[in-house]
Amino acid sequence: MSADTEVPEIERAGFVERAIVRHRGDSSTPAFDQVAEEIPVALVFNGISHVVMMATPRDLEAFAHGFALTEGVVASAAAIFDCEVFLRDDSAEVAMTIAQEDFVRLKDRRRALTGRSGCGVCGIDSLELLDLRPEALPPPVIAVDLPQALAKAAAGLRAHQALMAATGGVHAAAWCTPQGEIVHVFEDIGRHNGLDKLIGHLALQGVDLRRGFVFLSSRGSYELARKVARMRVPLLATISAPSSLAIRIATEAGMKLVGFCRQDAFVDYTPHISL
Template sequence: MRPHIQPDIQTEHSGAQQRPVVRHRGQAPAMDADRVSEEFPVALVFNGISHAVMMATPCDLEEFAIGFALTEGIVGSVHDIFDIEATMHAASAEVHLTIGQQAFLALKDKRRALAGRTGCGVCGIESLQMLDLTPAPVAQPTPPLALGAVIARAVRELPGHQTLMAATGGVHAAAWCGLDGAIVKVFEDVGRHNALDKLVGYLARQRIDMTRGFVFLSSRASYELARKAARMNIPLLATISAPTSLAIDIAQQAGMMLVSFCRQDGFVEYTGLPSPAGDSTGAATGTTP
């Protein structure tokens, strides 16, 4: 794989733009400037055929495309991606990937016309039959010891890595953490799914064993995030906000640990527990700390 960026305009994208605003504080509105997160349509093109257009922050686009291909099951391994080229335009971007013939034929068989909204999960699939709700079991190593201290460390360290969030207040973060809770790498994006795909793409390119750590997200835990993590054999998914019932079900089926409402003084565990009596959904419940 020979990754490279091919810009067609002299424009640098930091993930944030400065825009004029009027601040209303007290009795005196004042002209000012504010930094807002960038949101671009990014077309993902496989072997010359456009597969998806996602709304994303125009940074780390190669990692995003690789992670998307892996977490969506388009390719089974980073070795199935032979070449990648990202092209920036004035208000959009394209990432062209060359993938193996077997993967491309499978993609054409299940191709979906996906025009992604910000942070979109399953919008654009053509039928309910295409919705993949049956994850394979995660090959789970020994979970971290003293999980409370591990989660507390990740929570404590994350703000120091959220540079775009500090600048704009409007992006999500996906962090890769070691088994001790130390944050190794963070990617940010206007979409939480995009941030996770960028992180997975980075881990795959760096040949990092995704069973030897966990993902910490500055968002809620949705179905799609749990499904992507399970597909990559990630044993633990931790989030700042609440999970959905389907995210819990997916994690339970995969044998993946799901913890949410992560704070320095605690968290809520949602998996490995019996379903509440009379709950037809099979979802576990938790209490916000």
């Protein structure tokens, strides 16, 4: 199949095999290694390409839905009328049809943005477009015993990371119950892509995002906190550290933010916010 051939989306493993040579001490051994797949994915809204993200070519419909929601392209999942995914050998395109009022708003603030695995704001040409002022979350509708819930989530996450086990090179985003039970996990070479896939899947399933929390196998960067706050999730937990801007966003939104989550420890960066 040529690189220009388009086919409807089919499930891909998310990794490819590459010939390598393993070196240990004085020995060298030819072998094959499984490497996380990374391709450019164009997101097209009402016929106009909006953004190209570097992503792992799995769960791209969920990814597109999640991106549209967490980036504020649409006001709600109901504003997405159609979504079609086309995979090529080395790229992909997701074509979405959204409500006209959302499309008009998108055109008004349209930006030329090329994403990378670790980048959330590439291409933004003014500080005003960063949208760092989240709306306040409504009062929480769940109660979370943080030590128990986080310990359970931290203990269970690795078992859900099949792509990480195969490649050692991807991030995971998990949806957890208030008790810390892991319900859904999505993986991607980009941490924000994994989160978008998770949010998109939950939106497609009609899950109430106020009744659980997000657990990430990454640091808590500002764009992750902003996406989670925009979706009205009451708690964001990460395995690594947050940034100062992520803490500020969580504080202004009234969202609980915790980091360095382990089976026996965590750090609360918003101790004044209760669940």
